[in-house]
């Protein structure tokens with residue numbers, strides 16, 4: 281079946297057309313068309329996403345991307361005949377931004393008489409690896425073999441560890457008590473006067489720095505629970521720079537990155553061992569960090585288990601993953617509300 285997917289939860293406007301097939305044990309995804317309009321340049325001067333600016337940009341971008349997918353009226357008509365439903369992100373995210381996508385989807389649904397279903401942005405991240413080469417191979421070999429699994433969802437708004445009994449069944453083990461890890465990367469980048477978004481900038485700068493130069497704290501690493509905390513680490517960077525104004529920014533970037541990632545890797549690995557995980561899944565913007573991927577890959581190898589990571593294009597916010605989440609929930613018979621919910625839980 282064909283699905284139209286829409287994502288507007290933060291600073292990327294995205295539309296995708298997918299061909300989805302198979303049961304929940306063997307889901308198959310082909311992303312036929314996929315467009316992402318990034319607003320990074322607009323928000324960059326503010327050092328973070330400004331909700332009302334994001335809303336304004338989504339309203340401008342949505343019809344442009346729609347035209348790219350549907351083309352001329354003839355083609356548009358033909359395509360709508362094949363679309364089974366529309367999946368649109370209804371949370372979590374910035375509510376003014378979410379509403380633009382929801383209203384756009386509703387109006388399309390009404391005009392073309394197609395149902396509209398809400399999708400959970402974090403479920404999109406979680407399942408996006410299914411459209412990667414390693415995910416497709418796992419589906420072919422039998423998804424069941426990869427569970428139980430541990431999933432680490434790391435983005436600008438979330439740091440969540442899940443224990444998954446099956447691809448559609450999970451329990452939250454822990455999450456951040458304050459800042460998300462991506463947020464910490466963005467804030468530290470701002471302290472170092474690097475542009476937004478900070479993650480990729482810090483990773484780049486860290487390559488020429490000494491990761492052992494500064495012993496930043498590893499918050500909550502030895503706590504018994506699976507929660508995280510990143511606000512204190514960010515403050516440590518701030519104080520360190522205040523007291524050591526001559527410090528090299530590449531050493532700060534490298535040392536911060538090491539501290540931040542070490543906690544993620546330690547807790548994810550601990551959970552994988554405790555629950556006898558057959559695989560580890562990582563997703564969300566921060567999972568595009570090659571440094572994090574390599575560190576977790578090494579641990580997965582040690583444990584002789586698989587590591588699943590989405591393709592780079594599906595790592596940061598995109599509608600492709602929302603189409604995947606839409607189809608998975610269609611198969612599960614789970615319906616998310618069409619009301620914007622900034623704090624929707626995974």
Ligand code: KG4
Pocket residue numbers: 290434435436437438461462463465466477478479480483564565566567568569570595596597
């Ligand atoms: O999933 P995403 O695109 O948007 C949210 O849902 O938040 O994640 C964006 C976050 C930003 O905080 C960004 O700095 C971070 O992902 N990020 C990274 C890297 N690439 C993106 N963090 C660390 N290292 C990276 N290479």
Ligand code: ZN
Pocket residue numbers: 401405435436564565596597
């Ligand atoms: Zn996201």
